Amino acid sequence: MELPPEFQIIDQYFKKLSCPEALDLTDDAAIVSLNQNEEIVLTMDAMSEGVHFFKNDPADLIARKLLRCNISDIAAMGAKPYGYLLALSLPDQYFNHQWMNLFTKGLAHDQKKYGLSLFGGDTTKNLNNMTLSVTMLGKVRKGQAIRRNTAKPTDGIWVTGTIGDAAMGLLALDGKISTNQYFIDRYHIPQPRIELSLNQIASAAMDISDGLVQDLSHLTRESRVDAVIYTNSIPLSNEAKKFQKDYFQTYITGGDDYELIFTIPVNKENKALEESKRVGIKLTKIGYCIEYNNGQIHILDEYDNEIKLGKLGWSHI
Amino acid sequence: MELPPEFQIIDQYFKKLSCPEALDLTDDAAIVSLNQNEEIVLTMDAMSEGVHFFKNDPADLIARKLLRCNISDIAAMGAKPYGYLLALSLPDQYFNHQWMNLFTKGLAHDQKKYGLSLFGGDTTKNLNNMTLSVTMLGKVRKGQAIRRNTAKPTDGIWVTGTIGDAAMGLLALDGKISTNQYFIDRYHIPQPRIELSLNQIASAAMDISDGLVQDLSHLTRESRVDAVIYTNSIPLSNEAKKFQKDYFQTYITGGDDYELIFTIPVNKENKALEESKRVGIKLTKIGYCIEYNNGQIHILDEYDNEIKLGKLGWSHI
Numbered sequence: 001m002e003l004p005p006e007f008q009i010i011d012q013y014f015k016k017l018s019c020p021e022a023l024d025l026t027d028d029a030a031i032v033s034l035n036q037n038e039e040i041v042l043t044m045d046a047m048s049e050g051v052h053f054f055k056n057d058p059a060d061l062i063a064r065k066l067l068r069c070n071i072s073d074i075a076a077m078g079a080k081p082y083g084y085l086l087a088l089s090l091p092d093q094y095f096n097h098q099w100m101n102l103f104t105k106g107l108a109h110d111q112k113k114y115g116l117s118l119f120g121g122d123t124t125k126n127l128n129n130m131t132l133s134v135t136m137l138g139k140v141r142k143g144q145a146i147r148r149n150t151a152k153p154t155d156g157i158w159v160t161g162t163i164g165d166a167a168m169g170l171l172a173l174d175g176k177i178s179t180n181q182y183f184i185d186r187y188h189i190p191q192p193r194i195e196l197s198l199n200q201i202a203s204a205a206m207d208i209s210d211g212l213v214q215d216l217s218h219l220t221r222e223s224r225v226d227a228v229i230y231t232n233s234i235p236l237s238n239e240a241k242k243f244q245k246d247y248f249q250t251y252i253t254g255g256d257d258y259e260l261i262f263t264i265p266v267n268k269e270n271k272a273l274e275e276s277k278r279v280g281i282k283l284t285k286i287g288y289c290i291e292y293n294n295g296q297i298h299i300l301d302e303y304d305n306e307i308k309l310g311k312l313g314w315s316h317i
Numbered sequence: 318m319e320l321p322p323e324f325q326i327i328d329q330y331f332k333k334l335s336c337p338e339a340l341d342l343t344d345d346a347a348i349v350s351l352n353q354n355e356e357i358v359l360t361m362d363a364m365s366e367g368v369h370f371f372k373n374d375p376a377d378l379i380a381r382k383l384l385r386c387n388i389s390d391i392a393a394m395g396a397k398p399y400g401y402l403l404a405l406s407l408p409d410q411y412f413n414h415q416w417m418n419l420f421t422k423g424l425a426h427d428q429k430k431y432g433l434s435l436f437g438g439d440t441t442k443n444l445n446n447m448t449l450s451v452t453m454l455g456k457v458r459k460g461q462a463i464r465r466n467t468a469k470p471t472d473g474i475w476v477t478g479t480i481g482d483a484a485m486g487l488l489a490l491d492g493k494i495s496t497n498q499y500f501i502d503r504y505h506i507p508q509p510r511i512e513l514s515l516n517q518i519a520s521a522a523m524d525i526s527d528g529l530v531q532d533l534s535h536l537t538r539e540s541r542v543d544a545v546i547y548t549n550s551i552p553l554s555n556e557a558k559k560f561q562k563d564y565f566q567t568y569i570t571g572g573d574d575y576e577l578i579f580t581i582p583v584n585k586e587n588k589a590l591e592e593s594k595r596v597g598i599k600l601t602k603i604g605y606c607i608e609y610n611n612g613q614i615h616i617l618d619e620y621d622n623e624i625k626l627g628k629l630g631w632s633h634i
Contacts, residue, residue: 007535026539027465028390028523029360029455034351042436043346044452046404050444073345087363087404087450119359122450127367129445133404135361135452138346148344206345218324222343 005095006123013104019117021083030085030119038139040082043073046133054173055130059099060106061188062132067110069209070136072192072258076207078146078199079138081114086121089131114194144199149222151204151263157227157287158202158272160193160259162237163212167254168247182239190258195279198262201271205262211253213297213309216261221295223263228298229287231307249309252299263289322412323440330421336434338400347402347436355456357399360390363450371490372447376416377423378505379449384427386526387453389509389575393524395463395516396455398431403438406448431511461516463579466539468521472580474544474604475519475589477510479554480529484571485564499556507575512596515579518588522579528570530614530626533578538612540580546604549619566626569616580606 010025021030034040047069049055053062067084074081086107094100111117119137169187171177198205204223208215212234220227231248240251264272269285276283299307327342338347351357362383366372370379384401391398403424411417428434436454486504488494515522521540525532529551537544548565557568581589586602593600616624 023464026535027394029358029394029396029462031394031457031462032357032359033355033459034357036353038350040349040351040357041346042349042402042452042454044402044404044438046406046439046441046448046450048406048441048443048448051442077344077346077348079346085359085361085452087361089363089365089448089450121361122363124363124365125368126365126448127446129443129448131363131365131406131443131446131448133363133406133439133450135359135402137359140348142350145346145348147340218343 009100009123013100014118017104017107017111017118019083022117022119025120032137037142039142039145041074041077041079041138041140041145042135043070044133044135045069045073046131048131049129059103060109063103063106064110064189066132066134067107067116068190068192068258070134071114071194072190072207072209074136074138075192075194075196076146076205076260077138077140078144078197078205079140081116081194082137082139083117083119084137085119085135087133088121088123089126091126091128091130094130141199146198146202146205148204148206148219151219151223151225151289152265153225153289153291155203155263155265155289156269156285157216157229157261157263157289158283158285159208159212159235159261160196160281160283161191162235162240163257163259164240164251164254165237166190166256167250168240168243170254170256171250180239187256190256192258193260193281196260196281197275198272201268201275202262202264205260208257208259208261210255212257212261213252217295217297219261220297224292225289226291226293226296226298227287227289228300230300232302233284233286235282235284253309326417326440330417331435334421334424334428334435336400339434339436342437349454354459356459356462358391358394358396358455358457358462359452360387361450361452362386362390363448365448366446376420377426380420380423381427381506383449383451384424384433385507385509385575387451388431388511389507389524389526391453391455392509392511392513393463393522393577394455394457395461395514395522396457398433398511399454399456400434400436401454402436402452404450405438405440406443408443408445408447411447458516463515463519463522465521465523465536468536468540468542468580468606469582470542470606470608472520472582472606473586473602474533474546474578474580474606475600475602476529476552476578477513477576477598477600478508479552479557480574480576481557481564481568481571482554483507483573484567485557485560487571487573488567497556499554504573507573509575510577510598513577513598514592515589518585518592519579519581522577525574525576525578527572529574529578530569533614534612536578537614541609542606543608543610543612544604544606544614545617546614547617548624550601550603552599552601570626
């Protein structure tokens with residue numbers, strides 16, 4: 001009996017990405033069990049054509065960015081990636097070997113890199129706009145997930161890596177600055193900071209997806225603290241330093257960094273720096289938390305003068 | 318500090334649908350733990366405008382159908398609904414109070430009916446086509462999930478409720494038959510058979526989403542059995558009986574029934590009928606499994622003559 005197209009696609013492209021929990025993708029569901037000392041962390045992110053990626057972006061890059069945005073949320077909770085479900089809603093022109101093959105190659109690449117498996121999902125038709133969503137599962141020791149509402153006054157504010165490169169990548173792809181492969185790669189291929197184990201070190205954490213200032217404002221609001229950050233402490237890549245004067249606001253408000261922003265009590269800073277050394281990920285202290293007054297973020301320049309931004313990052317809406 | 322629009326929407330519409338696992342929707346993830354004797358069943362379904370629902374369908378009906386399609390998958394596994402994550406990808410015109418309010422009212426209605434909570438999700442913009450996806454979690458006692466690949470020759474083939482009403486609802490909405498509110502309701506508001514506990518009774522089960530014959534063919538293929546079913550055993554509603562002669566093929570190949578199809582060893586049929594009585598859901602035996610020869614389904618008319626169908630149901634692709 002011939003398989004209908006959806007099942008042919010599952011057989012040909014997705015079965016090899018699955019694992020025992022996925023039940024060979026033959027049922028409409030996966031089954032997951034846990035050890036007694038584990039919890040599951042769940043996150044879901046959607047992306048669509050023309051909003052989160054360009055219509056003609058290579059399929060493997062779309063796949064990898066989709067996974068990595070979700071992995072970044074798992075990393076921010078202090079959990080380790082476990083598996084994911086994938087909903088593909090695709091216009092007719094993508095149902096061909098070339099696209100499906102490249103897309104699933106991208107998934108396979110990052111599954112291997114991050115120790116993930118495909119648990120299940122849905123493949124359906126969309127009349128005219130590719131829309132993808134992933135639900136990612138992570139595992140964490142019971143009670144050790146890192147929240148974003150638990151920062152305290154005097155805790156330091158830290159970030160991983162460098163800030164603002166992805167926003168410059170988007171400007172390059174939009175033709176607003178000259179092309180720059182380093183920036184473009186940082187936009188297409190985020191580096192979720194999953195190796196870093198900040199459980200029992202960070203007091204609060206989240207990932208930076210919508211811009212450093214905007215995302216920090218979620219952390220301060222939920223934690224009921226205010227923040228002071230120093231412009232000359234924000235870590236910039238060598239490429240970004242070349243553009244510093246003109247684009248600094250872009251760096252701290254632009255989206256798609258997928259670095260972590262987190263807080264550390266002063267007496268745990270040494271532990272954080274040891275962990276940084278262990279995994280080879282740069283951590284930079286950019287400021288500290290102060291008593292709550294509406295969750296405000298005070299941005300100070302090199303002369304300690306406060307800067308007002310025109311725009312607090314951006315929202316995907 | 319003013320909230321950006323995505324967070325305003327979460328605060329205003331979604332927070333009240335959430336639960337402790339959702340961490341007040343303030344983090345980008347939910348945390349789930351399990352008792353030692355439980356497993357999590359996970360399923361994901363996507364729907365998009367013009368493919369799975371009509372552009373102008375009422376927002377509450379779209380919400381309820383989306384939840385119910387996923388709940389039906391949970392029911393088919395013999396699990397009980399627990400919670401869900403929701404990805405909304407919406408064109409600008411849906412970001413208004415009227416639509417969001419009606420949509421979340423629909424969610425709230427069915428959350429209450431099925432004992433569900435919102436665990437998390439994502440709300441993003443779509444350039445031109447509403448696309449929604451849900452990842453649903455269910456709980457089941459360890460080892461008691463019902464698979465679809467475990468039917469055996471001689472097991473009876475059974476279905477819940479009546480078959481084909483939703484397909485007629487779609488014809489009515491398309492103007493291909495005269496309008497009929499019973500059929501249209503069956504199309505818009507599936508009744509996932511979650512009350513029925515077939516664990517340790519059914520040998521295999523799945524839900525009927527793409528048409529009885531096509532979905533049964535998945536069960537036979539995966540179980541490595543063939544099937545014999547009798548046209549005059551297929552349970553039809555009183556409304557469907559009025560159209561019987563002309564639309565019988567539509568009934569058994571049309572989608573969106575969201576009834577269960579399952580197999581029962583002959584010595585457990587009495588238990589199934591007791592369970593049917595307990596929950597008030599009609600169960601009907603429509604045939605039985607035979608030895609495997611490519612997973613074929615033999616459809617016999619009232620004279621025991623085999624019928625060939627022009628079309629094996631339909632696929633969402």
